[in-house]
Amino acid sequence: MDGSLLLMQVINGLQLGLLLFMVASGLTLVFGILDFVNLAHASLYMVGAMICAWLSYLVGGFVVAVLLALPLTALVGWAIERWVARRLYARNHLDHVLATFGLILVLNTSAHLLWGPEGIPVALPDYLKGQLVLGDDLVLPKYRVIIIAAGLLAALGLFWLVTRTKLGMLIRAGASNRQMVAALGINIELLFTVVFSLGAVLAGLAGMLITPITEASLGMGNAIIITAFVVIIVGGIGSIKGSFVAALLIGMIDTLGRSFLDVALGWVFSANAAENSAPAISAMLIYIIMALVLAVKPQGLFPPKVR
């Protein structure tokens, strides 16, 4: 394996990890504060991507489309919280899972009705295309660097929000003791709505950022939700720091595993056996990691302190 291929795959792994973090952080935030399991969270990733792809045709620019799609995705998140999630907070986790499973069918079919069954490709504007030349043989695709920068910014913004602002203080307080926060005169319902919509925007943003590379498609949500679950299980459900570490870990392991596992296995087994078993093993790799982490720490790497 040569250096530039390795570097490229590290960049890809970083990119996947940060996108996963954007989806998983909303999931873990909503679970940590609302004690609500939202299977439909990744449908918001799909909805964000679809709205953005649709708008980019309508207004003719990807960046404008993203800026317009963010409040629209927040609106969808708000509506879901207001009409569905709020009725379920008092129920058990099984009811959450089942109702949001129904919600996935509703959201996916609605998107199918609105935008048709085909995926929607999104064109990048010229100034986001091309390569970034950093040195003699260090060349990076510009847009991937932008995704990574945007992902890091989103992560930093979220940390700042949660640890440095009044809203973040309320969010942390709500996570450790809901009743007490409500008793102190804080509008807990409003807080819940804000947190839920924030999670929706983060997931939506991740969906929007990936569309120019893949495309916006109906199945994209169902494909990422399980990986996002693996991330928050490994990280410890409710911990933003945990989901950040786990997202990067999982993103990196998954990407590098898919590219280099056949080579790595070739050092131990015969080339033929390595070639044959590598695809299946690399597909299972992140789940094996998850099982190993849980065998040592059943609450994940960073178990939430209060609960």
Next chain:
Amino acid sequence: MTRSNWITTLVLAALAVVPLGLYYAGQPFWLDIASRLVILAIAAASLNFILGYGGMVSFGHAAYLGLGAYAVGIPVHHSIFGGLDVLGLATSNGWVHLGLGLLVCAVFALITGAVSLRTKGVYFIMITMAFSQMLYYALISISTYGGDDGLTIMSRSELPGLALDDPVQLYALCFVSLLVVLALLRMVVNSRFGQVLQGARGNPQRVTMLGFNIFHYQLVAYVLAAMVAGYAGFLLANFTAYISPEMMDWTRSGELMFMVILGGVAVLVGPVLGAAAFILVEELLSHFTVYWQLPFGLMLMLVVLYSKGGLAQWLRLNQSGPGGGKP
């Protein structure tokens, strides 16, 4: 007979008579629906055993349905195209398919169950889901068995005295299997083992204090349920004559879970009612529109939001007393 026994008998008698009657009246379509219904009812009944009676909310039960089905498809594939010469596995012998399926399900359930049962609550839901998805992705990446597209099973399992190519004989096998599975589960639920399991659902501390190791009981129950689901997979493969990773996608697990909830948790005949309602509504809606999942999803949400106890509650079948269905 009690009310619940009456309704159970009625439902099962209807399943025995109506599809075959319609088949011989020239409506073979309904026998297909009923076969799928009965097979999924077996899988749902096994899920009800751990979810309803054991309080283990597994979101990966379709994995075992898939494993049981692949244990038919893979040996048949090799018996026709060669390869896999170990232990005489490349065969269309039904006993081998069945034994292999049950064994693989038991081993996979033992390993993943031992890891999953260390966790509680929402962790358990997500981790069972993740393990089943692991199998799904692994099978997608194995191109020998069709990968994403799946595999057509060229010949059905050969069992002595049964021709599974005949839809009536296949349905008979499925229906008798359902009866046996329900009887078996009733026996286990009412046994000492089943009582410990239900006690552990209601009050784990107390059962532990009584000196039982809950983990062992739950693991055995988890493995047993997996094997029953694997058996349903064996039937499913012989019914559809086709296997694909899609059979074990997490949405399939969600559907099984819904059948259990729809029918009524921890009620013996609940999964049969649930599977019947689920499949008939699905069939009906998909006749009207390609967007049938929209009203279907709304229906699922409304069921969760506004009905407690499912169809069994509605028919007043709940006899397990308070706490039944609160995992």
